[in-house]
Amino acid sequence: MAPSSFPQQPVELDAVDRRIIQELVNDARISNAMLAQRSGIAPSTALLRTRSLIDRGVLTGYHAEVSLPAVGRSVQALISVRLRVHDRVEIDKFTQKMPQLPEVLSMFHTSGVTDYLLHIAVSSTEALRDWVLDYLATDESVGHTETTLVFGHHKGLGGPIPTELPAPGDGH
Known part of the structure; x- marks a missing residue:
């Protein structure tokens, strides 16, 4: 998907969508069966939900990470x-x-x-x-x-932002 075709507004995501995204961020090579199990849904549902996230422009690709x-x-x-x-x-x-x-x-x-x-x-x-x-x-x-x-590069998490963020000073 070209950057110009990415959604320009937030896409509505439910808890299952967020769980699928997080699992794919953690391991993009996860099997559909394992993704379904970790997300608490049926494999057919996991496949449909993942395809929906791609179609809606939330998931924009998968890649191999190379040691430079x-x-x-x-x-x-x-x-x-x-x-x-x-x-x-x-x-x-x-x-x-x-x-x-x-x-x-x-x-x-x-x-x-x-x-x-x-x-x-x-x-x-x-x-x-x-x-x-x-x-x-x-x-x-x-x-x-x-x-x-x-001198060093430390990647961030890259997953979805939680729906509710802790208030400043909550110690989180």
Whole structure:
């Protein structure tokens, strides 16, 4: 599903939907039978509910997670990019080009001084320098970059937000 086709408003989720989502976030390779058992529903219901979550744009994909050092990409960096001109054509070209480069893990279009934040992974600091020179410093639309090395990356949970959050100061 393309990002532009994601729901723009919250989708109504019941307790079963939330449980299915959480189980899939924990293990996207879980069998339908195990998903049903952990969700307290029949396997046919689990399958229908999962398909419904996909159809409604709540579940947007499944993926394999790769160890970047294991594939020779042990150096990660966050690169802040400020465009020289805020012209729609240049913005669209940059937005189309960057995520297609194999080194780019994520790209965020942001507000404030930084227009884009790129998360990339390469083999070495020399490869990082060359990448910045080849793809950013020589790009006529780029006005300024700032590169920050990533020493560690800790992922968040990524699952649904509980329907009721504890009040501030509740100690949770």
